[in-house]
Amino acid sequence: MTNLNPEFCEVNESLEILVGKWKPIILLNLLAESPMRFSELKRAIPKITQKMLTKQLRELESQEIIMRKVYAQVPPRVEYSITEYGQTLRPILNAMHQWGLKHKERSITKLPV
Amino acid sequence: MTNLNPEFCEVNESLEILVGKWKPIILLNLLAESPMRFSELKRAIPKITQKMLTKQLRELESQEIIMRKVYAQVPPRVEYSITEYGQTLRPILNAMHQWGLKHKERSITKLPV
């Protein structure tokens, strides 16, 4: 069932989307709640700078993983939401999250290899 | 079932291991065949430089994802193999690979969002 042929590796396709210091946490937020405003995301991820938040959102948008909706009003209102396509990343994020939990356990209990 | 709480994100744990330009392809090779010699890996991944191969292998080794075994002989023989722990990454790599295949289909057929 696991036909992971190294000659035919498509792992990088999704990796390229996920790589970026803040992308996983942005995606987790938008998977949990869409849409979210720029300021809501900023508040949810306090340590990110505005520049980085903007940049990572733009990248995800250009890959059609998220959508950006601008409301023509003052003050500006911009909402981000996950696309249907973006939702297909959920199994990957889930697998990674689950692995991360196990990994933490392991490093705490320091199981022998 | 999908308890992907953004407040409690463990996605980066595995991401940190997978990130590195050559790590996924190295892991796929060692998941398909272990052990492999340094030169076999080099041949399997022609575009990688020796320096990068060494570096990425060392990093994976320090994370206990792979094992390095040196044979005291001339010429030197060094074998790399995936650890049991490293094998737990397979579901993630599989999910990513599957996603990559779908992604390729999508970008070829240019489905509307």
Place this chain on the structure above:
DNA sequence: CAGAATCCCCATAGATACTG
């Protein structure tokens, strides 16, 4: 509110040459 514009640092990764 939601950014754009600058300036800056450093880690990643490539090329090349050398070696026990």
Place this chain on the structure above:
DNA sequence: CAGTATCTATGGGGATTCTG
């Protein structure tokens, strides 16, 4: 065979300031 050792370039990411 399986690496080191250098040198260098690129760009990811951070801090700060400014703006429609």
